[in-house]
Amino acid sequence: MSELIRIGPEATSAAADEDDRFARFRLIGWWDQPRLAAARVLVIGAGALGNEILKDLALLGVGNVFVADRDTVENSNLSRSILFRERDRGRSKAEVAAERAVEIYPGLRVRPFTGNVVYDLGLGVYRWADIILGGLDNREARVAINQAAARAGKVWIDGAIERLDGVARVFDPATGPCYECTMGENDWKMLEARRSCALLSRGEMEQGKVPTTPTTASIVAGIQVQEAVKYLHGLDVIAGQGFVFDGTHHQSYLVTYTRRDDCPSHDADEPVTVLDSGAASTRVGDLLDRARADLGPEAILEAGRDLLGSLRCESCGEEEPVFASLGRVTEEQGRCPRCGRHRTPSMFHTIDGRRAELLDMTLAAIGIPPWDILVGRAGWERRAYELGGDRDAVLGPLGSEK
Numbered sequence: 001m002s003e004l005i006r007i008g009p010e011a012t013s014a015a016a017d018e019d020d021r022f023a024r025f026r027l028i029g030w031w032d033q034p035r036l037a038a039a040r041v042l043v044i045g046a047g048a049l050g051n052e053i054l055k056d057l058a059l060l061g062v063g064n065v066f067v068a069d070r071d072t073v074e075n076s077n078l079s080r081s082i083l084f085r086e087r088d089r090g091r092s093k094a095e096v097a098a099e100r101a102v103e104i105y106p107g108l109r110v111r112p113f114t115g116n117v118v119y120d121l122g123l124g125v126y127r128w129a130d131i132i133l134g135g136l137d138n139r140e141a142r143v144a145i146n147q148a149a150a151r152a153g154k155v156w157i158d159g160a161i162e163r164l165d166g167v168a169r170v171f172d173p174a175t176g177p178c179y180e181c182t183m184g185e186n187d188w189k190m191l192e193a194r195r196s197c198a199l200l201s202r203g204e205m206e207q208g209k210v211p212t213t214p215t216t217a218s219i220v221a222g223i224q225v226q227e228a229v230k231y232l233h234g235l236d237v238i239a240g241q242g243f244v245f246d247g248t249h250h251q252s253y254l255v256t257y258t259r260r261d262d263c264p265s266h267d268a269d270e271p272v273t274v275l276d277s278g279a280a281s282t283r284v285g286d287l288l289d290r291a292r293a294d295l296g297p298e299a300i301l302e303a304g305r306d307l308l309g310s311l312r313c314e315s316c317g318e319e320e321p322v323f324a325s326l327g328r329v330t331e332e333q334g335r336c337p338r339c340g341r342h343r344t345p346s347m348f349h350t351i352d353g354r355r356a357e358l359l360d361m362t363l364a365a366i367g368i369p370p371w372d373i374l375v376g377r378a379g380w381e382r383r384a385y386e387l388g389g390d391r392d393a394v395l396g397p398l399g400s401e402k
Contacts, residue, residue, distance in 0.1 A: 022061050030233060037063040037107070039232050040398075042129035044068050044117050044145055046093040048080040048212055049135025049159045052221030054097050055082055058104035060229065064398050065101070066129065068113040068121055069094040070327075080214045111396045118144040119305060119327030122279075124371030124386055125394060126152035127272075131228050134158045135221065137210045139183070144305075146171065146179035146265055151304065151373070151384075153268035155239070157227055159220045161212045164247030166220035169238075169257075170227050173266045176240035177259040216247050269373055269384035278389035279368045285359030287385060288351060291376025299378040301351040307367040311343040319346070321357070325367035363387070370394050 020026070022033050039062050043053055046069035057065055073081075073088045073096055083100035084093075094112035102108050115121060118141055126132065126148045134145050134156060142158060149156040150173035158169045158179060171178045223245075227237045242255045259266075273294075275282070284301075291299040308326045312319040313336035322329070326345060334342050351358060358366060368374065370390035376383045392399040 025060070030235070032233060033061060035232060036061050036229070040064045040066075040128055040130045041228065042066050042068075042125055042132045043135070044121075044132065044141070045135030045137075046097040046112075047071070047077065047135060047137070048214060048217040049161060049221050049224075050093075051081040051083045051097060052218050053133050053135055053159075053225055054101040054110075055104060056222060056225040058101040058108050060225070061105060061107065063107065063109060065098075065108060065110040066113065066125055066395070066398060067094050067098055067101075067110060068115070068117050068125075069097075070114065070116050080212060080217060082214070109397055111394075111398045113394075116325070116327030117141055119325040119367070120369045121148075122369040122372035122387070122390065122394065123148050123152060123269075123304070124373065124388070124391060126154055127373075127386070128391075128395065128398075129154060131231055132156035133224055133228060135224075136160075142179055143183075146173070147304075149173060150178060150265045150267065151269045153270075155231060155237075157224045159224045161210070161216045161220050163211050164213060164216055166216045166245045166247070167242050168220050168223040168227065168245075169242035170231075170240070172239045174268065177257040178263060178265050180265045181260045181263050182257050213247075216245070219245055219247075269375060269382075272373065272384040272386055274386045274388040276389050278387050278393070279364040279370050279372060280362055281389060282363050282387065283359070284351060284361055284363060284366060285353075287363065287374065288353055288359070288376075290385065291378075291383065294383050295376050295378040295381055299376050300353075302375040302377055303349045303351070303368060304373065304375060305367075306347040306349055308345050309348045310346040312346060313339065313341060313343045315339050315341050323358070323361065323366040325369065328367075 025031050025033060041057060041062055043050055043065060046067055050069065054067060071093050073084050073091050073093055075089060077084050078086060083097045088096045092112065092114040094114050098110040098112040101110055113121065132145065132149050132154055134142065136142055145156060153174060155170065155172045158171065160167050223243050231237045238254060240257055243252060244255055245252045288301055291301055306326060308322055308324045308329060310319050310321050311334060316336055316338050336343050353359065371387055371394045373384050373386045376385065
């Protein structure tokens with residue numbers, strides 16, 4: 001006669017725990033899975049690093065992710081990006097990566113954004129996020145993220161890879177060095193060349209490719225996400241430091257950065273007034289009037305980003321008023337319709353009321369993205385205005401998250 005095996009409550013509980021998707025994580029004494037489920041993470045870049053970051057976030061059970069990228073999937077991405085397939089070529093990287101991340105963890109809520117993060121991603125998303133992770137390949141985007149993170153008062157974790165090497169860095173602008181503090185004179189010269197170039201050469205510069213491998217991407221992204229998990233749990237992170245990985249000799253070490261006293265990218269926007277209106281429904285003149293009512297008649301508005309005001313052809317001597325986000329102006333639009341040569345963009349970032357043609361335009365019409373933040377300033381007094389009416393449209397399903 002076979003022996004009757006009785007399963008007590010302890011065994012039943014153990015079996016149930018083992019069936020829990022995150023059971024092994026919970027064995028870590030300080031681990032808080034509900035905290036990760038409630039976390040809000042902004043991921044900028046959905047290429048090799050971004051794929052690995054999203055894969056790790058999904059495996060860890062992070063609940064809310066906003067992922068932004070401007071590019072589409074190319075054949076060369078398939079050897080370095082775990083979430084892309086051959087059938088995805090030509091599709092938005094952000095959308096494909098979001099779909100595949102949800103396949104890994106159906107409990108993940110993710111919102112893809114396809115666009116230029118320098119010009120077309122509003123600062124409201126940065127304020128929404130608990131932590132920001134960057135997987136980028138150019139200085140201009142890193143500087144934009146660094147400034148946005150500082151204005152939102154948020155920590156961000158940068159990742160960079162080249163050949164077999166890489167680095168992961170944690171920046172907390174409020175208390176320590178930021179990304180701009182790490183930039184040398186040559187970095188700034190290269191950045192200025194990129195910013196000041198005409199539209200045609202800007203497009204050509206954006207075609208630069210960085211040699212990378214999927215192995216290095218997985219290492220650097222793993223460190224980025226691990227630091228994010230530690231930060232979300234209130235543990236110490238390598239703030240103001242960088243984890244450098246030498247893949248040729250398999251050595252790694254920490255470097256410590258120094259905060260520059262003259263660096264302007266450390267102050268958060270405060271106080272912040274959340275408006276009910278959005279970029280497409282707010283007149284420039286109305287927001288300027290609001291700032292002057294709050295701060296005095298001399299107040300001006302600061303966009304916090306470069307806005308296109310006109311395109312000038314040096315050959316023809318003609319200048320065409322063009323108000324738009326520079327990130328949405330194509331190379332073809334940048335050419336002179338008469339001679340075909342590229343035109344020089346004229347930029348502005350402050351609004352003082354002297355350009356009367358602006359006042360009746362909406363903020364969206366002059367290039368302000370949805371859910372952005374503009375700052376009113378009168379002398380040293382400042383007040384930030386968040387275009388809160390765009391929040392739900394930008395966040396989509398993440399907007400209902402409490």
